[in-house]
Amino acid sequence: MQLSKQHQEMELMVVAENLPDIISRFDGDGRFLFISKKIEELTGQPSSFYIGRRVDQSGFDYPFATRWNAVLDGVMRSKCEREFDFDFTDRHGADRFFIARAVPVLDTSGRLLNILVISSDHTERERAAAQTRAISEALRVADRRKNEYLATLAHELRGPLAPISSAVQLIKLSSHRPAREKAREVIERQVASLSALINDLMEVGRISAGKIEIENKPLPLQRIMERASESVTPHLSLKRQQLDLRMPDDDMWIMGDELRLVQVFTNVLTNASKYSPPETTVKVEQLSVNGKAVVNICDQGIGLTESQMQDVFDIFVQVHSVGVQSQGGLGIGLSLVKQLVELHGGDVSVSSDGLDQGSCFTVTLPLTQARESSSQQGAPLSSAPTPLDILVVDDNVDGATTLATLLDAMGHRAVTAFTGHDAVRIAQSQQLDMAFIDLGLPDISGVQVALTIRATSTGRKLPLFALTGLGRDEDFFLTRSAQFNEHLVKPLSMDELLRITESVANTNRTVSSSN
CATH class of the missing domain: 3.30.450.20 (PAS domain)
Structure with a gap:
């Protein structure tokens, strides 16, 4: 029909x-x-x-x-x-x-x-498709950066190993004192580079996870800049570069963490030196603008394009990663700078007129009227050497014996233990002034060693220092719980070793004089 x-x-x-x-x-x-x-x-x-x-x-x-x-x-x-x-x-x-x-x-x-x-x-479907495309593109970029980062990491880690290996062979084969001294300097310099590299990796991980703590106290910005300038002096000297540091007559005070802020300006200054030709000048100008401290760090280096300026603060990004302009590194430094500055309530930016026109990084931080009290300064440690009896606990035989030999050369008396049980036995049978304890031991952990020592009458007040390659937040929590005096991440610098031993010696002298 x-x-x-x-x-x-x-x-x-x-x-x-x-x-x-x-x-x-x-x-x-x-x-x-x-x-x-x-x-x-x-x-x-x-x-x-x-x-x-x-x-x-x-x-x-x-x-x-x-x-x-x-x-x-x-x-x-x-x-x-x-x-x-x-x-x-x-x-x-x-x-x-x-x-x-x-x-x-x-x-x-x-x-x-x-x-x-x-x-x-099809609005929702198109939005989902667009989101999928964006995620796919982000994953593609992340994967590319990851591959570049792993290749760069392998290169950067291998880099110091070659001169260290050559320096060790030179020390072994040469009896010429200047040559051996030069080899020692090479090893020190390359170990410092490795240590800084690992520290940056750990630091950026903590910040990204929101687990870093900033100590806020009033600080003179001039002192921070002076400390950062001292840190970058070896880089400048190597390339015969000059640092033009322009600071106002009166101190400018900010609230922040001195160690982190020194790290910020050291990274920016190092970056300026790295990407500038020899015999050029890095200019640093410190200004007060609308209640904020403004620090301009300008170089005469290779400069940046517009697109590079947009990416330069991203993690694992090296805008000059290939060719003659490549200077190595993991692309962590400037990302770390940005995150640390923002944690202090400030911001960082970059400007450049283009390639070969230099770059200018600007760090802005809030000013404060507060002043640092004299009680915050602390009393200087005595430099007078006092022999200490020190226990070194590490299952890495080379690591333990080398540190013990160094302590002996400093005038102390060092004894080694390569297992946790041996460490406990020595601590209970010998008179000790302090102990360095690795956490990863073959029988019982360093935390268990510390707890066992703390449970004895002689070990209750014995200064215990965790010396380990573990530097996560949970590792610091464990060592605090085990009543370690301090958590130290390998490698231990000579300055840190002197600070710790002098501190223990000063405490011992104070206790002895009071008795």
């Missing part, structure tokens, strides 16, 4: 009003014959508003109307279906994405009667 035209229209309306899609129908002149009520949700206009109008007469913007008219005209001429997509901003200001199919309706003789258009809302 053939349905009447009126019945067909009614069926179309019923179907159209119950579909999530927007159904519309156009005559041969491109005028609306029908559009479902869903259009009102999108535009705010009732469906009756559109009947008899062309798309370009219905209040749509020009590009949208032009696109629809072109599609309808193409379907009329070709009498073929066409699928297209379009963006639309709804009456609430939300961006929507649609995929539409225009279908020509023909009579039995092939004559065009009208065009049926079904517009489906």
Whole structure:
């Protein structure tokens, strides 16, 4: 039974009003014959508003109307279906994405009667697809950076090993004192580089995890800059570079962590030296602007492009990672600078006129009116050598014996233990002044050693220092719980070793004099 035209229209309306899609129908002149009520949700206009109008007469913007008219005209001429997509901003200001199919309706003789258009809302699907594409691109970039980082890390770690190996062989084969002294300096310098590299890796991990603590106290910015300048002096001297340090006559005071801030400016100054030619000048200007301390560090180096300036503070990014401009490194330093400065309530930026035009890094920190009290300064440690009886516990035989030999050379008396049980036995049977204890021992852990020693009457007050390669927050928590006096991460510098032994010696002298 053939349905009447009126019945067909009614069926179309019923179907159209119950579909999530927007159904519309156009005559041969491109005028609306029908559009479902869903259009009102999108535009705010009732469906009756559109009947008899062309798309370009219905209040749509020009590009949208032009696109629809072109599609309808193409379907009329070709009498073929066409699928297209379009963006639309709804009456609430939300961006929507649609995929539409225009279908020509023909009579039995092939004559065009009208065009049926079904517009489906794919906004959520498109958003998900766009998000997936963005995640995929981010993962691709992250994967590329990871591969570059691992290759660079291997290069940077191998770099110091070659001169250390050569220096060791030189010490073994040469009896010439100047040559052996030079080899010692090489080893010291390369070990310091390795230590700094590992420390940066640990530091950036702690900051990224939000586990770093900033000690806030009033500090003179001049002192921080002077300490940072001292740290970078060897780099400058090696390239015969000058440091033009311009500071105001009056101290500028900020709130912060002195160690972290020295680290910030040392990294920026080192970076300026690294990427500048020999015999150039690094200029440092310190200003007070609107209640903030502003430090400009400008070099005469290789400069940065616009895109490089956008990426230079990203983690593991080296904007000059290849070619003659490459200077090594892991791409950690400036990312660490940015994070530490932001933890102090400040910001850091960079400017450059382009390649070979130098760069200028600007660090801004809030000023404070507070002053450092004399009680915060602390009394200097006595430098008078006092022999100590020291226990060195480490399952690395070379590490333990080398440290013990160094302590002996400093005038102390060192005894070694390579297991935890031996360490406990020695601590209970010998008179000791202090102990260095590694945490990873083959039988019982260094934490267990400390707890066992602390449980004895002689070991209750014995200074115990954890000396380990473990430097995570949980490792520091364990050593505090085990009542270690301090947690030291390998390698131990000579300055740290002197500080610790002098501190113990001073304490012993104070106790002896009071008795």
